Amino acid sequence: GEDVEQSLFLSVREGDSSVINCTYTDSSSTYLYWYKQEPGAGLQLLTYIFSNMDMKQDQRLTVLLNKKDKHLSLRIADTQTGDSAIYFCAESWSNYQLIWGAGTKLIIKP
Amino acid sequence: NAGVTQTPKFRVLKTGQSMTLLCAQDMNHEYMYWYRQDPGMGLRLIHYSVGEGTTAKGEVPDGYNVSRLKKQNFLLGLESAAPSQTSVYFCASKESLAANEQFFGPGTRLTVL
Numbered sequence: 001g002e003d004v005e006q007s008l009f010l011s012v013r014e015g016d017s018s019v020i021n022c023t024y025t026d027s028s029s030t031y032l033y034w035y036k037q038e039p040g041a042g043l044q045l046l047t048y049i050f051s052n053m054d055m056k057q058d059q060r061l062t063v064l065l066n067k068k069d070k071h072l073s074l075r076i077a078d079t080q081t082g083d084s085a086i087y088f089c090a091e092s093w094s095n096y097q098l099i100w101g102a103g104t105k106l107i108i109k110p
Numbered sequence: 111n112a113g114v115t116q117t118p119k120f121r122v123l124k125t126g127q128s129m130t131l132l133c134a135q136d137m138n139h140e141y142m143y144w145y146r147q148d149p150g151m152g153l154r155l156i157h158y159s160v161g162e163g164t165t166a167k168g169e170v171p172d173g174y175n176v177s178r179l180k181k182q183n184f185l186l187g188l189e190s191a192a193p194s195q196t197s198v199y200f201c202a203s204k205e206s207l208a209a210n211e212q213f214f215g216p217g218t219r220l221t222v223l
Contacts, residue, residue, distance in 0.1 A: 004152065008150065031210060033210070040216075040217075041216055041217075042114070042200055042202075042214030042215050042216050042217055043153075043200070043202075043212075043214045044214065045210075045211045045212070048210055048211075088152065088153070090152075095207050096141065096158060096160060096166075096207075097155060097158070097168070098153075098212070099152075100152030100153040100154075101152050102150055102151050102152045103152065
């Protein structure tokens, strides 16, 4: 079946860039998403990219999409303590549903 | 707007007990979803609804039932709770078919002993 894979943890120093990676299997996905989950809260949409784009930038966030390798990444520049969260990658699977990765916990070291 | 709210926030059940989780949204969204989140796993879709009066099965529907009698509410029922249903349950809503963003509630942490 369709699958989305992410590393479970990423540790970076405050002020460095964080790069969270994701691989997916469904080449027909129209959109790919990054959601953020802060402790004890629900998920919030961070950004998304249309499948015909290679890159999308939004302030400190850069999303890169490599369709050939089915690889999606999220780069957070100048990582701050407030960026500590779990980041979920998801791909659109049908009009109604998303397929979710397991989430990458971003740990910020002082 | 309150967005998406979930009731209750926490619940402990004994095996075999039943309960209903309530999700409410005040954004007039057509689509609503129930997910469960387990450690080391992505969100798994239990059931979803594409409009008032409609429901459909997701990836892991067994042991759960849902109802969407009113557009703003989506209820998730456990008829006979099992320890395997210990999880965090999230409700989400989406405005329409074309919308990209799902809006999530804060979650319900359910423990089944």
